[in-house]
Amino acid sequence: MASSSDPSMETAAPHAAVTAERKLNPxxxxxxPKPYLARALAAVDPSHPQGTPGHDARGLSVLQQHAAFFDRNGDGIIYPWETFQGLQAIGCGFPVSFTLAIVINLALSYPTQPGWMPSLLLSVHVKNLHKAKHGSDSETFDTEGRFDPSKFDAIFSKYGRTQPNALTKDELNTMLKANRNMYDFIGWGASSLEWKLLYSVAKDKDGLLQRDAIRGVFDGSLFERLQDSKKSS
Incomplete structure (x- = not known):
């Protein structure tokens, strides 16, 4: 919290307890540098000011990079069977991969289509992925698919109580509830599904979801690491 000598810089209001409970990093x-500037090509934080080392953005926005792992043939279109293959590659079992491949493509397909006609094959077009962004999320992705470092940092300053750079399962659930927008039932469900899936595949041996794992899911580099780890094991 900023010095009381400059009230304009305070991040907690005395009569709004929630502002003191969910702290920001002053x-x-x-x-x-410029943490308020949303990055188009790199998921950055203080430990990774240039983004993920060795991760090739390929000119894609960070949101597009997040999904590109599931574009298994690199043609810019993700079909349900590619989503299924990607989920299996990161360690999801057959029933989970099969169900989520249908659910994810069903949800994302129509908003990303280049025209008004729906796709009978439930294709997801990576170039239009920003149109499928849902609410009730951390807002780390802006509406154009850029990565906002200040919103990412707030995930941990607000909810990382046990460790400053990780989330427990309970802290994750607290964040999900806190991020809910009123009556946004689709957003509530989508955020819960995404974060709980992430927790199931990326938590460490102590049951913590580490900061670097979370940052890696935003630019898709975590998926590549999980795939490589599964192959090597």
Whole structure:
């Protein structure tokens, strides 16, 4: 919290307890250049000011990079069978992969179509992925698919109580509830599905979802690491 000598810089209001409970990082400006500037090509934080080392953005927005792992043939279109293959590659079992492939493509297909006609094959067009962004999320992705470092950092400053750079299962559930927009039932469900799936495949041996795993899911580099780990094991 900022010095009381400058009230305009305070991040907690005395009569709004939630602002003191969900803290912000007042030093982020010193830890990362221009943390308020949403990045189009790299998922950055103080430990990774240039983004993920060795991760090729290929000119894609960070949101597009997040989904590109599931574009198994690299043609810019993701079909349900590709989503299924990608989910299996990161360690999901057959029933989960099969069900989620249908659910995910069913939800994302129509908003990303280049025209008004729906796709009978439930194709998802990566170039239009920003049109499928849902509410009740962390807002780390802006509406154009850029990565907002300040919103990403707030995930941990607000909810990382056990460890400053990780989330427990309970802290994750607290965040999901806190991010809910009123009557946004689709957003509630989508956020819960995404984060709980992430927790199931990326939590560490202590049951913590580490900051770097979460950052890696935003630019898709986590999926590549999980795939490589599964292959090697």
């Amino acid at each position: 030093d982020l400006q010193e830890q990362l």
